[in-house]
Amino acid sequence: MKTEKTASITASLAMVLCLGAGAVWPQHAAASLALAQKYSCVACHQPATKVVGPSWKDIGAKYGDGKGTAAQLAASIKAGSSGKWGAMPMPPQAQVPDADLQALAQWLLDGAK
Numbered sequence: 880m881k882t883e884k885t886a887s888i889t890a891s892l893a894m895v896l897c898l899g900a901g902a903v904w905p906q907h908a909a910a911s912l913a914l915a916q917k918y919s920c921v922a923c924h925q926p927a928t929k930v931v932g933p934s935w936k937d938i939g940a941k942y943g944d945g946k947g948t949a950a951q952l953a954a955s956i957k958a959g960s961s962g963k964w965g966a967m968p969m970p971p972q973a974q975v976p977d978a979d980l981q982a983l984a985q986w987l988l989d990g991a992k
């Protein structure tokens with residue numbers, strides 16, 4: 880009985896701490912990497928090495944600094960892409976909700992940091 884109560888207090892405390900940290904630290908980067916993992920983008924994309932698709936770094940270099948917009952990149956991810964980077968096309972990533980596409984696109988434009 881006593882242990883259960885302690886456990887639940889610890890759990891609530893952990894939650895409060897997490898929420899607190901979210902307010903102080905920008906959670907943006909971690910959230911978007913988590914999204915890239917959640918939607919298996921990482922199966923074809925790596926941070927700095929070309930695998931099946933271009934690296935996050937190369938995408939950031941090509942479209943960052945105002946050379947592309949998040950909306951444009953999000954659309955390209957959703958519909959798939961071909962012929963821009965090489966012979967291998969990217970299949971449409973239609974399973975990703977628009978809000979997450981937008982977050983991923985902005986994260987890539989910011990250099991995937």
Ligand code: HEC
Binds near residue numbers: 987
């Ligand atoms: C099956 C492998 C594969 C998966 C899964 C994949 N990609 Fe790609 N991606 C590619 C390839 C290959 C290209 C290069 C396409 C081209 O040449 O136009 C690419 C290109 C891109 C580009 C550049 C598009 C452009 O217009 O230049 C972005 C951004 C991108 N991927 C993001 C993502 C994100 C985010 C996900 C996860 C939701 C994802 N990719 C999942 C293979 C993949």
